[in-house]
Each structure stands twice: as structure tokens, then as C-alpha cells.
């Protein structure tokens with residue numbers, strides 16, 4: 051597919067100057083910082099680094115890319131929003147997304163006044179190639195959001211490369227759960243496809259949802275666009291500092307992932323014994339989509355026992371999305387479910 055970035059970026063952004071600050075160049079030097087109307091007193095008085103170099107260096111290394119291919123958001127949610135705002139004209143452009151999939155693509159699209167076109171997944175929650183090609187031949191959507199492993203269904207999308215290849219706009223592959231799966235990250239495909247953007251997050255497998263850090267990967271050209279238009283200080287200094295501290299201990303993070311995966315296996319085996327459960331969908335993530343005889347009832351019973359699950363997606367009848375918790379949490383969950 052022919053790819054033309056110029057044609058995809060919203061035209062009025064071409065001449066828009068970003069909020070320039072020279073501060074980052076001087077960070078670490080003994081200087082009088084009288085440039086940003088900060089309060090000279092206090093523990094948190096300074097703005098954070100606008101371009102968090104240390105954190106970027108660390109994340110680039112972990113993911114095997116150059117820093118120039120990275121951009122960071124206040125959670126990957128913010129990057130989903132930016133992506134729409136960089137490429138799509140409100141009231142005119144549209145996005146293409148899978149159904150069911152992560153609801154935030156749709157919520158942001160509504161906030162940004164974009165049209166939404168949906169690709170219905172088949173009974174295995176996979177995309178259908180022929181239906182996809184048919185849709186693509188008719189659509190003018192500028193963005194395609196693919197979520198793999200998909201939330202809320204849990205499965206990885208097969209043959210991602212086919213969809214990236216056959217879409218002439220920007221393809222966003224959201225890999226919020228990739229660290230839990232057997233799949234290889236699409237970051238590997240960046241050199242091959244200039245229209246590809248990959249999103250990851252520190253919120254799930256890295257265990258830092260409270261810090262709000264999302265990671266975007268793209269060609270240097272596309273990454274520059276994000277870095278130019280993002281809010282100047284979108285990652286707080288505390289988040290930068292704490293994330294770096296946590297990332298120093300990767301073995302601990304990996305150990306926690308292994309624990310979650312072991313619990314996931316146990317949970318699956320035990321859930322399959324429960325008579326109220328009709329089906330446990332295959333999952334490459336740290337949650338299960340579970341079909342119940344009566345999901346509403348199960349949801350209420352769990353809630354009465356102080357266990358909150360997710361009954362969220364309108365396209366999925368009688369299903370709950372249940373995260374894998376600690377051994378104690380999972381045992382309690384199983385106990386309550388066994389009794390209904």
C-alpha cells in the first residue's frame with residue numbers, strides 16, 4: 051500500500067508551532083530557572099522534564115528500539131486520543147475498529163466528533179480477511195485500531211501483518227497485554243511498515259497503572275509528530291522517577307508476570323468445574339472472558355461478596371471479564387462462584 055504521511059496529518063497542523071521550552075537542555079546544570087513562572091519554594095515546585103530522556107532511554111532499551119521511535123503519554127489512553135487528534139478532522143474523518151474491542155477508541159472518537167466504523171469479529175473473535183478487504187475498499191477511515199491481545203475478548207489477533215499491509219491509513223496496534231502472551235510484539239514490524247503505530251503501557255504487566263505511563267512506537271517521522279504536539283509536561287516528575295526505579299528491577303516484574311500466569315492456569319482449570327459457567331474463552335491476557343448461564347446474577351452474587359468484576363461490553367451477552375488476581379483473591383472468587 052502506498053503510504054503518504056503528509057496526506058494523513060490534519061492540514062492545519064503543518065504550520066502549527068509547538069510549545070517550545072529550552073529547559074530540558076539545561077536540566078542537571080546549576081542554573082537560576084526563572085523561565086517558567088514556578089514557585090521557587092517547595093518540594094514539587096519544578097515542572098517535570100518535557101522530554102523524559104532517562105525514562106525513554108530505559109524503555110527504548112527494554113523494547114529494542116531507538117529513543118527517536120518512542121513517544122510517551124499519560125497512560126496509553128492519552129496516546130489513543132492524540133492519535134485521533136493528529137490525524138482525524140472532527141465532523142469529517144472516521145476511524146475503523148474491531149467489535150467487540152476496547153471501548154476507549156470509541157469514546158475518544160465520540161469526544162473528537164469522528165465517525166466510527168466497526169469490523170465485527172467472528173465467533174472466535176478473529177477478523178475475517180475477506181470482509182476486511184471489502185470494508186477497506188469502501189472506507190475512507192484514516193485510522194484502524196487493532197487490539198491484540200484484544201480487550202475484552204482476551205485472544206490475540208491472527209496474522210496482524212495482513213491488516214497492516216492492506217490498510218492505507220495509520221494502523222494502531224494496541225498491545226496493552228502483550229507481555230502476558232506468547233505473541234511477538236508488532237514493534238518488530240515498524241521498520242517494514244511506515245503506517246504502523248504500536249502502543250504499550252506500564253499499566254498492566256509492569257504493574258504501574260497508578261503512574262499513568264503509556265508508550266508509543268512509530269517511525270521517527272511519526273514519533274516526532276507526537277513529541278511536537280503533546281502537552282509539554284504530560285508525564286509528572288514523580289511518575290518518571292518512580293517508573294525508572296521500578297524498571298531497574300525487571301526480574302521482579304518478570305517474576306510477578308510468571309506468578310500471574312501460574313494463577314491464570316489454576317483459575318482456568320477451576321472455573322471450568324463450575325456449573326454456572328458456560329464457556330471460558332481462550333486468553334492471551336491477564337483476564338478471562340467468561341460466559342455464564344446468567345452473568346447478571348453471577349455479577350451480583352460476586353458483588354455481594356465484595357468482588358468486583360466487569361460486565362461492560364454491550365456486544366457480549368452473558369459474559370463477565372474477570373482479571374487474574376492474587377492467590378487469595380482467586381480462591382475467594384472460586385469459592386463464591388462454586389456456591390451459586
Ligand SMILES: *Cc1c(COP(=O)(O)O)cnc(C)c1O
Nearest residue numbers: 125126127152201226251253264
Ligand atoms: C488497559 C488498557 C489500555 C491502557 O491503558 P493506560 O491508559 O496506559 O492505563 C490501553 N489499551 C487497552 C486495550 C487496555 O486494556
